[in-house]
Amino acid sequence: QTKWDLPTAYPASNYHTENITQFASDVEKASAGKLKITVHANAALFKAPEIKRAVQGGQAQLGEILLVNYQNEWQMFGADGIPFLADSYDAAWKLYQAQKPALEKKLAEQGLALLYTVPWPPQGIYAKKPISSAADLKGVKWRAYSPATARVAELVGAQPVTVQQTELSQAMATGVIESYMSSGSTGYDTKTYEYIKNFYDTQAWLPKNAVLMNKKAFDALDKPTQDAVLKAAAEAEKRGWELSKKKTLEYIELLKKNGMAIHVPSDQLKADMKKVGDTMLKEWLEKSGSEGQAVVDAYKKM
Amino acid sequence: MNDVAMAALLIATLFLILGSGVWIGLTLSGVAWIGMQLFSSRPAGDAMAVTIWGSASGWTLTALPLFLWMGEILFRTRLSQDMFKGLAPWMQSLPGRLLHTNVVGCAVFAAVSGSSAATCATIGKMSLPELKRRGYPDNMVIGTLAGAGTLGLLIPPSIIMIVYGVSADVSISKLFIAGVVPGLLLGLLFSGYIMFWALRHPDQVPPADLRMSFGAKLRASLSLIPVALLILAVLGSIYTGFATATEAAAVGVVGALIISAAQGSLSWTNFREALLGATRLYCMMALILAGAAFLTLSMGYIGLPRHLAEWIASLGLSQFQLVVMLAAFFIVLGCFLDGISVVVLTMGVVMPTVIAAGIDPLWFGIFVVLVVEMAQITPPVGFNLFVLQSMTGRDLLYIARVTLPMFFLMVAAVLIIYFVPQLVTWLPRQMAP
Amino acid sequence: MRKTLDFLYDSAAALAALFMIGLLAMVLLSIVGRQIHLNVPGIDAYAGYLMAGCGFLALAHTLKRAEHIRVTLVMQSLGPAARRWLERWAVSVAALLALLFAYYSVRLVMQSIEYNDISTGNDATPLWIPQLGMAIGAVIFAIAAIDEAVIEWKGRPLRTNLEAMRHE
Numbered sequence A: 001q002t003k004w005d006l007p008t009a010y011p012a013s014n015y016h017t018e019n020i021t022q023f024a025s026d027v028e029k030a031s032a033g034k035l036k037i038t039v040h041a042n043a044a045l046f047k048a049p050e051i052k053r054a055v056q057g058g059q060a061q062l063g064e065i066l067l068v069n070y071q072n073e074w075q076m077f078g079a080d081g082i083p084f085l086a087d088s089y090d091a092a093w094k095l096y097q098a099q100k101p102a103l104e105k106k107l108a109e110q111g112l113a114l115l116y117t118v119p120w121p122p123q124g125i126y127a128k129k130p131i132s133s134a135a136d137l138k139g140v141k142w143r144a145y146s147p148a149t150a151r152v153a154e155l156v157g158a159q160p161v162t163v164q165q166t167e168l169s170q171a172m173a174t175g176v177i178e179s180y181m182s183s184g185s186t187g188y189d190t191k192t193y194e195y196i197k198n199f200y201d202t203q204a205w206l207p208k209n210a211v212l213m214n215k216k217a218f219d220a221l222d223k224p225t226q227d228a229v230l231k232a233a234a235e236a237e238k239r240g241w242e243l244s245k246k247k248t249l250e251y252i253e254l255l256k257k258n259g260m261a262i263h264v265p266s267d268q269l270k271a272d273m274k275k276v277g278d279t280m281l282k283e284w285l286e287k288s289g290s291e292g293q294a295v296v297d298a299y300k301k302m
Numbered sequence B: 001m002n003d004v005a006m007a008a009l010l011i012a013t014l015f016l017i018l019g020s021g022v023w024i025g026l027t028l029s030g031v032a033w034i035g036m037q038l039f040s041s042r043p044a045g046d047a048m049a050v051t052i053w054g055s056a057s058g059w060t061l062t063a064l065p066l067f068l069w070m071g072e073i074l075f076r077t078r079l080s081q082d083m084f085k086g087l088a089p090w091m092q093s094l095p096g097r098l099l100h101t102n103v104v105g106c107a108v109f110a111a112v113s114g115s116s117a118a119t120c121a122t123i124g125k126m127s128l129p130e131l132k133r134r135g136y137p138d139n140m141v142i143g144t145l146a147g148a149g150t151l152g153l154l155i156p157p158s159i160i161m162i163v164y165g166v167s168a169d170v171s172i173s174k175l176f177i178a179g180v181v182p183g184l185l186l187g188l189l190f191s192g193y194i195m196f197w198a199l200r201h202p203d204q205v206p207p208a209d210l211r212m213s214f215g216a217k218l219r220a221s222l223s224l225i226p227v228a229l230l231i232l233a234v235l236g237s238i239y240t241g242f243a244t245a246t247e248a249a250a251v252g253v254v255g256a257l258i259i260s261a262a263q264g265s266l267s268w269t270n271f272r273e274a275l276l277g278a279t280r281l282y283c284m285m286a287l288i289l290a291g292a293a294f295l296t297l298s299m300g301y302i303g304l305p306r307h308l309a310e311w312i313a314s315l316g317l318s319q320f321q322l323v324v325m326l327a328a329f330f331i332v333l334g335c336f337l338d339g340i341s342v343v344v345l346t347m348g349v350v351m352p353t354v355i356a357a358g359i360d361p362l363w364f365g366i367f368v369v370l371v372v373e374m375a376q377i378t379p380p381v382g383f384n385l386f387v388l389q390s391m392t393g394r395d396l397l398y399i400a401r402v403t404l405p406m407f408f409l410m411v412a413a414v415l416i417i418y419f420v421p422q423l424v425t426w427l428p429r430q431m432a433p
Numbered sequence C: 001m002r003k004t005l006d007f008l009y010d011s012a013a014a015l016a017a018l019f020m021i022g023l024l025a026m027v028l029l030s031i032v033g034r035q036i037h038l039n040v041p042g043i044d045a046y047a048g049y050l051m052a053g054c055g056f057l058a059l060a061h062t063l064k065r066a067e068h069i070r071v072t073l074v075m076q077s078l079g080p081a082a083r084r085w086l087e088r089w090a091v092s093v094a095a096l097l098a099l100l101f102a103y104y105s106v107r108l109v110m111q112s113i114e115y116n117d118i119s120t121g122n123d124a125t126p127l128w129i130p131q132l133g134m135a136i137g138a139v140i141f142a143i144a145a146i147d148e149a150v151i152e153w154k155g156r157p158l159r160t161n162l163e164a165m166r167h168e
C-alpha cells in the first residue's frame, strides 16, 4: 500500500476540502486500497504559502493551492485574478481551458502535474457605506490582501490597508478596514456580516484552487492506480465546479439571512469597475508577454 | 507498529534526551526527527526546514518579541517599584497580600496581549524581583505567576481563540467576549487559592507595611499612573482601531521607552541591555518554538493525534463522558505539544463529534482554551514553565511542581463552566446577532 | 581562535538586535502608515522576516551565555565523573542536531533559489534572501554547539552550580 499526504490550508468544513476528501476516498476505493491519501485540512501539515514547494520537494505528494497566490512567481498563475476578464462560471471554465496548456507545461517543468481545479464563487465588494460608483470608494480603507486587490484599491483611489486574515474580524470591528473584495463564501466564513452590511455582487473574477501532484510520486505508481487517480480527479473537477456554482447561491442566501444587504452594482459602478479591469488586463499583458497574450486570444476565441 | 507502542517509544525518547540535559528546543527537533524517520516514509530534513521557516517568520508571532522587549525595558525602570508602591496599601489587608499582584497584573496585561508566554514574562519581569525582595516564598510566587500568566489566552485578545474560531467556524468576536467571564472566574480562583494558602501558612507571609490612612493610600496610588497610562495606551490603540492586536505590542514598546525616558532611566547602557536581553529571551523561545513546529509536523505525518481523536469519536460517548475524555486527551497532548498545535492537529476530527453530541461550539471553544492553558504549565513542554525557568534559573520540574495547584484550579474551572455553561454563553448572547 | 569565534557569535547577536529594532520599525510604520494614508506593500512580511532573522542570528550568542534552557535535574544529582560524561553526551547530541538544522537550513535557501520560490504576499520577495538569515544563524549556532562540545570533551572546569551561572 502506498500512502500519500495532501495538505490544504482550508478548514475541513469548507466545500473545497469536502470535495478533496471525497476525491481521496474515491481514489482509495478505485485503487482497491493500494493508494491511501490522507487529507490534512486546516493548514495542519503545511501552511498555505508552503504547500506548493512542499509538493515540489516531495514532502507531500499532493497539495491544494490558490493559483492567483502564485502570481508573483509567474504572471500566468494570476490569469483568473484579472477583474472582469471572466466573470461567470461559463467564462471561467473557458478561461481555464485557455490557460490549461501553459499551466500544465509550466508545472511539468517544476516536476508537478495539475490534477484538477475548482473555482471560488465570484468576487464582489464588501463595503461599510453604500457605494454607487468607484468615486464612493475614494479614501475608503480597503483590505489589500493580494497584489490584485491592492492594485484595484489604487485604481479606484481607495486606501489599501494590510491586515492579516487572523485579524480580519477585529480589524472590521474597529474600523481598521471598511471594505474589501472577495467571494460570498469568504464573507460568510469570516462572518463579515457582523461588521459590514453591504455586498456588491460585481462578479469580478472567479479564482481557482488547484490540486497539484508531484510527478515523480505519480510515475512510481502502477498503471491501474495512476488511472484511478486521474479518473477520480476528473470526477472531482466536475463535482467541484457544480458544487461551487450551487454554493454561490447558498452563500448569498446565508449572507442575506445574517443581515447583509446584497446589491446589484449600479451601472456607474459596473462601468467604473470595468475600466479598472481593462487597465489591469493591459498591465497584466505587459508583464506576462506573449504567453499571456496567447491565453487571452485563445480565451476570446472560445 | 501500533499507535500505542509508537507513542510509548517517542515519549520514552523525549524523556531520555530531555532528561540528559540536551537543550529543550533541540530535543523536540530530535524527537520529531526520530519519529519521522522511523514511522513515516517522508524525508525529514527538508520538511523540517520549510516548516521551521514558516513558523518563525509568521506575522502573528511578531507580538511576542516586542512584548518581551517591552518587559525588558520596563524592568530597567522604576515602574515595578512604583506599581508595588501603589498596589501594596490596597492589598495589605487581603490574606496573601502582594501575591495577588501576580494575578491582578496578569489579568490586566492579558487584556493587552494575546499570548500566555508574553503575559507571564512581562509581569514576571516586574513582580519576581520585587516579591522576592519582600520575602514572599518562591513556590507561591512562581506558581501563581505561571498559572496567572495563562490568563493571556482566556482574556481577549487571544491568539488561540483566533485559531480555534477559524478551524471550528465560530465567530472570533463572540469567542473573545465569551472568554471574559471565565477569565475573571479563573483569576478569582487563583486569588482564592492564595488567600486559602495564606490563612494556612500565616508564618510564610511577610508582614504588612505600615498601616495607612485612606488618603495616604490614594496618594500612594498616584505612582500607578505611569503603568495605567501604558496599559491604557496599548488597550486604547486596539479598541479604537489605531492598531491591530498584534501591532499593539509595538505601541507597548514605544510607551515603555517613553516611561523610561520620563523617569530618567533611558541611558544608552539600559537601552542596549534591554534590547539584547529581549533578543536573547526571544531567541531562547524561538529555538523551542522551532522544535515545537517540527514536532507538530512530525505528528501530522505520523498521525498519532488524529488517530487518537478518531478513536475517541468512535466510542459513542455521552456528552459528559465526551467532555471528560476530550479534556484528558487534550491534557495528555498538551504535555508534549504546544496548545495551538493541539488545536490545529485535532479540530478537523474532533469538531464533528462535538457538534453531533450537541455541544455548543462557542462553549467548546472556551473549554479548549482552558485546556490549552493547562498545556502551558504541564511538563515537559509548557511555555510558561520555560519562561519562568529562564527568568528564575530554577529547574523545570520544580517550577512544574509549584504550579500544580494552578493546574487543579483550571480543572475546577472546566467543571464549573460545564455545570454552569451560562458563564460562557451569557455575555456573548447580549451582543447583537 | 577563541577571539575570532566569540567575535562571530557576538556580531551575529548584534545583527539580531538590529533586526529586533527593524521589526519594531516595520510594525510602527504599518500603524502610522494607516493614519497618514501610506501603504507600504508587504510590510507585514518584512516584519516576519526580521523577526525570524532576529531569533536565529542570536542562537549562538544565547547558547554561549547559557540562556537556552534545559533540564538539569538529573545532571545535578550525579557525582562529578558521571556528570562530566552526561554533559559530554548532551553537548554531543546537541551539536549533532544543530548540524542537521544548519545543513537543512542551507539546503532550504538553495532549494528556494532552485524553485524560484517567491513570497505570495504583496512584498513579492524572493524567499531565499530572508531565509539567508535563518541559514547563517543556524550555521553559526552549529559552530557554537561544536565549540561547546569540544570544550566539554577537552575537560571544562566543572561548574559547581549549573543554575547559578545563568542568572545574576
Ligand code: NA
Pocket: B109, B110, B111, B112, B113, B114, B115, B151, B152, B153, B154, B155, B156, B157, B158
Ligand atoms: Na489576552
Ligand code: NA
Pocket: B334, B335, B336, B337, B374, B375, B376, B377, B378, B379, B380, B381, B382, B383
Ligand atoms: Na505542556
